[in-house]
Amino acid sequence: MRIDTMTKRLLRRAWDEDISDGDRLLLEQAATMIDRLARRCLRVSQELERVEFLKEEGREHDSGL
Numbered sequence: 181m182r183i184d185t186m187t188k189r190l191l192r193r194a195w196d197e198d199i200s201d202g203d204r205l206l207l208e209q210a211a212t213m214i215d216r217l218a219r220r221c222l223r224v225s226q227e228l229e230r231v232e233f234l235k236e237e238g239r240e241h242d243s244g245l
Contacts, residue, residue, distance in 0.1 A: 183218040187211040 193199065194207035 182213060187215050195240070 190207050190211035194204045194211070199207070
């Protein structure tokens with residue numbers, strides 16, 4: 181399941197009429213945390229790719245390519 185789909189489902193469920201205020205808050209916090217972690221993972225992944233690219237560029241430059 182995609183992260184955005186999961187967070188939307190959590191938020192939709194949080195606002196069902198039969199959900200208590202405590203559970204609603206928990207579901208909203210879970211959706212927010214999942215979204216935040218997904219964004220952080222994406223940034224880390226992008227940074228790793230950038231570092232790997234720079235390493236490869238350095239190797240090619242050092243070998244005279």
